[in-house]
Amino acid sequence: MQEKYLPSEIEHAAQVQWTASQTYRARDDSDRPKYYCLSMFPYPSGRLHMGHVRNYTIGDVLARYHAMRGFNVMQPMGWDAFGLPAENAAIANNVPPAAWTYANIDHMRTQLQALGFAIDWSRELATCKPDYYRWEQWLFTRLFEKGVIYKKMAMVNWDPVDATVLANEQVIDGRGWRSGALVEKRDIPMYFFRITQYADELLSGLDSLPGWPERVKTMQANWIGKSVGVRLAFPLEFDGKQDKLWVFTTRADTLMGVTFVAVAAEHPLATRAARDNPALAAFIAECKQGSVAEADMATMEKKGMDTGLKVTHPLTGESIPVWVGNYVLMSYGEGAVMAVPAHDERDFGFAQKYDLPIKQVIEAGDIREAKKAIKAGGLTEKGLAQCEQVLSGSQFTPERWQVWYEEKNGVCVKSGKYDGLDYTAAVDAIAADLAALNLGEKKIQFRLRDWGISRQRYWGCPIPIIYCDSCGDVPVPAEQLPVVLPEDVVPDGAGNPLNKRADFVDCSCPKCGAPARRETDTMDTFVESSWYYARYACPNFDGGMLDARANKWLPVDQYIGGIEHAILHLLYARFFHKLMRDEGLVAGDEPFVNLLTQGMVIADTFYREAPDGKKIWFNPADVVVDESGARLKSDGQPVIVGGTEKMSKSKNNGVDPQALIDQYGADTARLFTMFAAPPEQSLEWSDAGVEGAHRFLKRLWKMAYEHVQGGAVAAFAGGELPEAAKTLRRQLHQTIQKVSDDIERRKQFNTAIAAVMELMNALARLDGDDATTRSVRQEALEAAVALLAPMVPHISEALYAELKPGAAMAWPAVDEAALVQDEIEFMLQVNGKLRGQIRVAATATREAIEAAALASEAAQKYLEGKPPKKVVVVPGRLVNIVV
RNA sequence: GCCGGGAUGGCGGAAUCGGUAGACGCAGCGGAUUCAAAAUCCGCCGCUGGUAACAGUGUGGGGGUUCGAGUCCCCCUCCCGGCACCA
Numbered sequence: 001m002q003e004k005y006l007p008s009e010i011e012h013a014a015q016v017q018w019t020a021s022q023t024y025r026a027r028d029d030s031d032r033p034k035y036y037c038l039s040m041f042p043y044p045s046g047r048l049h050m051g052h053v054r055n056y057t058i059g060d061v062l063a064r065y066h067a068m069r070g071f072n073v074m075q076p077m078g079w080d081a082f083g084l085p086a087e088n089a090a091i092a093n094n095v096p097p098a099a100w101t102y103a104n105i106d107h108m109r110t111q112l113q114a115l116g117f118a119i120d121w122s123r124e125l126a127t128c129k130p131d132y133y134r135w136e137q138w139l140f141t142r143l144f145e146k147g148v149i150y151k152k153m154a155m156v157n158w159d160p161v162d163a164t165v166l167a168n169e170q171v172i173d174g175r176g177w178r179s180g181a182l183v184e185k186r187d188i189p190m191y192f193f194r195i196t197q198y199a200d201e202l203l204s205g206l207d208s209l210p211g212w213p214e215r216v217k218t219m220q221a222n223w224i225g226k227s228v229g230v231r232l233a234f235p236l237e238f239d240g241k242q243d244k245l246w247v248f249t250t251r252a253d254t255l256m257g258v259t260f261v262a263v264a265a266e267h268p269l270a271t272r273a274a275r276d277n278p279a280l281a282a283f284i285a286e287c288k289q290g291s292v293a294e295a296d297m298a299t300m301e302k303k304g305m306d307t308g309l310k311v312t313h314p315l316t317g318e319s320i321p322v323w324v325g326n327y328v329l330m331s332y333g334e335g336a337v338m339a340v341p342a343h344d345e346r347d348f349g350f351a352q353k354y355d356l357p358i359k360q361v362i363e364a365g366d367i368r369e370a371k372k373a374i375k376a377g378g379l380t381e382k383g384l385a386q387c388e389q390v391l392s393g394s395q396f397t398p399e400r401w402q403v404w405y406e407e408k409n410g411v412c413v414k415s416g417k418y419d420g421l422d423y424t425a426a427v428d429a430i431a432a433d434l435a436a437l438n439l440g441e442k443k444i445q446f447r448l449r450d451w452g453i454s455r456q457r458y459w460g461c462p463i464p465i466i467y468c469d470s471c472g473d474v475p476v477p478a479e480q481l482p483v484v485l486p487e488d489v490v491p492d493g494a495g496n497p498l499n500k501r502a503d504f505v506d507c508s509c510p511k512c513g514a515p516a517r518r519e520t521d522t523m524d525t526f527v528e529s530s531w532y533y534a535r536y537a538c539p540n541f542d543g544g545m546l547d548a549r550a551n552k553w554l555p556v557d558q559y560i561g562g563i564e565h566a567i568l569h570l571l572y573a574r575f576f577h578k579l580m581r582d583e584g585l586v587a588g589d590e591p592f593v594n595l596l597t598q599g600m601v602i603a604d605t606f607y608r609e610a611p612d613g614k615k616i617w618f619n620p621a622d623v624v625v626d627e628s629g630a631r632l633k634s635d636g637q638p639v640i641v642g643g644t645e646k647m648s649k650s651k652n653n654g655v656d657p658q659a660l661i662d663q664y665g666a667d668t669a670r671l672f673t674m675f676a677a678p679p680e681q682s683l684e685w686s687d688a689g690v691e692g693a694h695r696f697l698k699r700l701w702k703m704a705y706e707h708v709q710g711g712a713v714a715a716f717a718g719g720e721l722p723e724a725a726k727t728l729r730r731q732l733h734q735t736i737q738k739v740s741d742d743i744e745r746r747k748q749f750n751t752a753i754a755a756v757m758e759l760m761n762a763l764a765r766l767d768g769d770d771a772t773t774r775s776v777r778q779e780a781l782e783a784a785v786a787l788l789a790p791m792v793p794h795i796s797e798a799l800y801a802e803l804k805p806g807a808a809m810a811w812p813a814v815d816e817a818a819l820v821q822d823e824i825e826f827m828l829q830v831n832g833k834l835r836g837q838i839r840v841a842a843t844a845t846r847e848a849i850e851a852a853a854l855a856s857e858a859a860q861k862y863l864e865g866k867p868p869k870k871v872v873v874v875p876g877r878l879v880n881i882v883v
Numbered sequence: 884g885c886c887g888g889g890a891u892g893g894c895g896g897a898a899u900c901g902g903u904a905g906a907c908g909c910a911g912c913g914g915a916u917u918c919a920a921a922a923u924c925c926g927c928c929g930c931u932g933g934u935a936a937c938a939g940u941g942u943g944g945g946g947g948u949u950c951g952a953g954u955c956c957c958c959c960u961c962c963c964g965g966c967a968c969c970a
Contacts, residue, residue, distance in 0.1 A: 043970050084969060156968070167968040219887050219965075294966050298884040327884095331967090346884090448967090455968065524968070564964060566887075599888095600964070644962085650969065675908070676895060682888090682963065689895065689909050696908085702923095746899065754897075754907035761907090827903045832951040834903055872950055874902055882950045 001708050001802045005701035007665025010798040015116055024067075024118040026074030028549055035071035036553050037063040038533055038592075040561030040569075041078045044104035044126075045085055048111045049647050049654035050601040050673070050685055051562065057670045057791075058598055058679050058749070059560045060117045064790040065743050067118065068811040074553055076536040077112065077119045079105050081128035082460045082525045084167060090459075091493045097459040098487035101128060111658065115666045116794055125539045127461070127528035132535065134482035135545035136527060137464040141475035142583060144465075148194050151473065154452050155266070155292050155330075158186035162494045165456040169650065171291040172614075178493055180612060185288045187266075190454035190521075191463060195575050199224055199446045201589075202574060211594030213680070216566045223567050225447025230431050231334070232440030234261055234311035234320060238272065245269060245311050245322070248333035248445050252434075253426035254340040256415035257361035259351065261311060262304060262325035263336040270324045273307035280305055280324065287326045294329075302327045302350055314439040315430070316416075325350065331449055362410040451572065453524040458491050458498055460522025468509035468516040477510050483518065496520050529569055530576035533559075533591055546585045559592040563680075564646070566597060596747055599682035603653045605642035606630055617642075617652035621659075644684060655685050667792035668694040674749040674791050696757060697795055700788075703764065704781055704799045710769065715779040725776045728766050732780045733818040735759045739787045740811070749791065756787055778803070783812040827878035828853055830862040838879070846873050853879040 002009075018024060039059035042052055056077075063075040079101075086097035093100070105126060112119065125132055143149045157166040161179035165188070170177040195202075203224045206217045230252035233244035247261060263270050265287035274281040283305040290296060304325040311320050327346060328337055341351035341358040351358050412418040412426050421429060427442075434440030454463065462483040464476035476483055486504055491497045498504050498520040509516040534546055537553040561569075570592075577591040606623045607615045622633050630639050647654040660669045672693035677683040721729065735755045742752035763780050766773065782800070786809050789796035800809045821842050826849065828836040836858030840849050850871050853859055859868075859881055870882040 040970095045970085080970070165968075168966095169969045171968095215887055222886050223966085225886095292968085295884080298966085300884090451967080457968085525970070526967095529970085562964090562970095563888080564970080567965060568967065569970085602963075646964075648969080672908095678896080680888095681896090684895080686895075686909090692908050698923095741899085748899085750895095751897070751899090751907080757907055825903095829902080829951075832902090832949095837903085870950060872902090874951095878902055878951095880902080880950055 001705055003705055005698050007667060011116060011666050011794040014794045014797050015113065024075065024120050025122060026120045027072050028552065030072040032070060032072040034553060035066040035073045036556045037066065037073060037075045037558045038556045040565065041080050041532060042108065043080045043083055044101055044108055046104050048108055048657055050657055051647050053115065053657045053669060054601055054673050054683065055560060055562065055598055056112065056115065056117050057673050058596065061674065061743065061749055061790040062558050063118050064793060068789065068809065075119050076123040077121065078125040078532060078536070079127065080525065080529050081105065081126045082528060084457070086459045087457065087491045090490050094490060096488055096490050098128065114661055115670065123536050123539045125532065125535060127532065130482040130484050131542065133461040133528065136461055137476065137481050137483060138478055139545060139583070141464055141478065143579065144475050148579065149191055150194065151189055151191055153187045154190045155185045156188055157291050158184045160184060164493070164495045168291060168293040174290045182289060183291055185292055190452045193451040193453060195451045196446055196448055198575055198578055199226070199448050201578060202571065205574065205590055209590060213595060213597055216570065216595060216597055219566050220571055223448065223571065227445050229443060229445055230427065230434065230440055231443040232314060232434050234314060236309065236311040238309070245336055246334040247336045247338045248443065249338055251340065251343065252430045253412060253423050254343045254361055255315065255430050256418065257340040257342050257359045258313060258320060258338045259341060259357040259359055260321045260323055260339045261336060262323045262328050262339055264328040264330035265324055265326060266330040267335045269309065269322065270307060273309050277308065280307060284324060297329065300326065302346065302353070304350060304354060314434055314437060332447065333445055361412060361415050363413045364410050453527055454521040455524055456496050457522055458489055458496055460525060461528060463519045463521050463523055465519040466507055466509060466516045467519065468512060468514060470514060471509050471511040474509060474511055480510065526569060526572050530572045531580065533573065534580065534586060550585065551587045554586055555588050555590060556592045558594045558596065560596045560598060563597040563599060596679060598679045599677070600646045601683045601685055602644050603647050603655055603685045605645050605651045605653045606639040607642050608639055619652050619654070621656060660690060664690060664694045667697060667795050671697065671753065671792050675753045678748045678750050697792065700760060701795065701799065703760065704803060707777055707781055708802050710774065713771070713774045713778045715782055716775040721772065721776065724766060725773055728762055728780065729776055729818045731759055731762055732783060733814050736783060736787065736812050736814050743790065753791060756784055759784055786810065786812050824876060826853070828856060828858055829878055829880040830859065831883055832880060835862065849873055849879060853881060
């Protein structure tokens, strides 16, 4: 055995051996229970970053643990290879996105392999390859024919200078990232997935996912946003014609308090009103400036303008003004809202700003109670004062409006026949009256919108549609698929370069044979990442999208990925699974049984501002920070510190793990990443601490080396032990228990590692070279090495081979007999404060424990001879004496 | 703005079901070894007072429930993620 721990040597040897013997090949034909462990596949951005290392190490720990437990494990890997950064790189370096992407994949594959992940590389896939996206195009045509995919107009960010659609990320402070031009909203035709048709199932399906974090399910449920309300109409007359303005509201009980209605700038009524109203037209044009991102819409100043139009209140017949409001979203509900300033925060702010009437129609519950109590009489002085205080707020004033709009348990007032009704009763009564007038009905409304997938970009999966002047939008027939994306294109940032490629665009109509044009839009990259998990089961199948193996491996037993994917990616993948199920391609309802959302790896950001106001971001590795501030290493000039954020390409704050691997080896990088923070928490990167992880591995190596030098010995197999060895064995088996539980149930690896560290510290203190002690040491070392194997597989394998030559490393078993304790230590509290300890036999009764506690010196000191008020005994833990 | 999450020593974090706050590691300090250094080994290490024993205090801030709160409830502050064309 080597005396020194040489990571590069043992890691290389282990990896070569794993590859040669196909150790991590998932068996399609095995009868052992399957365990499909999937980590979210990477975007091939260039090099691995720490987030990848964290993600894949978590997956690898779980995969290796289950393999040691006898499962037939599948851990695949692939590349989410289409996307915007490849086009940006192309523009910056004048290389085709394809070449850039393939080079990145090759480099990152090497890096992943150097980390020693137990990946079945025979299943590798890349979404930019025709043999993958071909089936996505095939499914698209099927769904298009079924009507699950349809075409409609939708709003995008438009850069008028570059004449191109911008991603939200490319809009910076309302301007295009390259041109600096003010961004406009523009309506263009797009293809949509009818995800709203599955809204109810996507919502109720969350209940069938006990293995998902609560927070993720809550986020998804809120995103789907099912609300029960009333869709109702305000009749109006326009251009001499009778019409209706429809709105959706969850607060129909406040209908009698409506003082105006507001429509979105894009609403047809606004457009019509603006025809002969230049001021309104100008205001609408202003609303159409800026990005389409919801966050921008929600944080901008609420503005509006009276259209001059009036609608009729459906129940009172009152005339109500129609406003255009920049805060009304065309994409939600009807694109119009009824405004009740007295009981809605946003309406209130708007009414205050434009001096619109505010009409109270709900009385708060506490005010009602106070009025009742005073009327009934017999109040104490204090009670009366309380009631009066409540009533002092009962006059509606703008300063006190929160009391009114926040009130959920109020009743209707000043609402005619609805006075005195609570929320449910009022909504029911009003909905019934509206229905009788044919002016409304109860309706379920989702916040979820249909999924627009058209992207006016080159580097994506082509949408398989052909435009024919006589036949219209024709899906490409299956036998003509795939529609192959040419890979020799270099985009220039101004529009989709496919439009300039006659060899791509020109084609003939599959129906009539006439000359036709190919769609040049590509699909949202979320489409590729919505079904890759299923394709891993049969990546080489060329007869269809999936074969029978999909149902052998699915559902995924453990999915691991960043919390930033909690809503969109995971919702789309769940949706796609249901689409594939309804096509008869997969059997189950949900794709991922257990989900682990790792926290982000965050790091400092540094930037400089260019003369045109753009920010240029610098990598932390290229920056030195000291008392004088942050400076760029290359030129010594200062840079601005931008705060600690998620490691990302756009902020250029990713830390390259390669240096770590080169200096300390993969095991150290893996160990440190798992040890630094629990998986679900965000991990602030710092280089300090890596040294400690490496030191631990060196110590482990040294202890094993010294033990092995002493000659062969069998692991402890039973019999009486001296006290020190017995205690160590108890700790050993407690550690096995804890590490198993930490990995399998808690999925918290930092504490598992800490427990093994404690064990090693104890083992280092165990003296004695007699045969018995050595046999206990052998047992402990074998177990410790096996417990660490999921985290640090290379060193574990090397050490196990030295400790127990020729044996296969299995997960250690707990010896229940070793766990038995004779005496237990109880904490002694007096009035909840720790005052001492007592030792009691493990078999002691509650009475005996109590007696021992009261008899203790500490208790006597605080009792001062008096009997205790109360004694609380927590079994196995503590005694609290209340004096 | 809306939805979700977080805050514990100088730092990363532990405390799993309301029961010893600070495990484990980093940094620091002291010592051993060494010609010296690195490496390694041993010890100390929340804060305040005290030579010490010990006492008080302490989990972002304020309030509450409880014999007992880092953990549960209410209010607030700050930080992070998502917000539908970044992936």
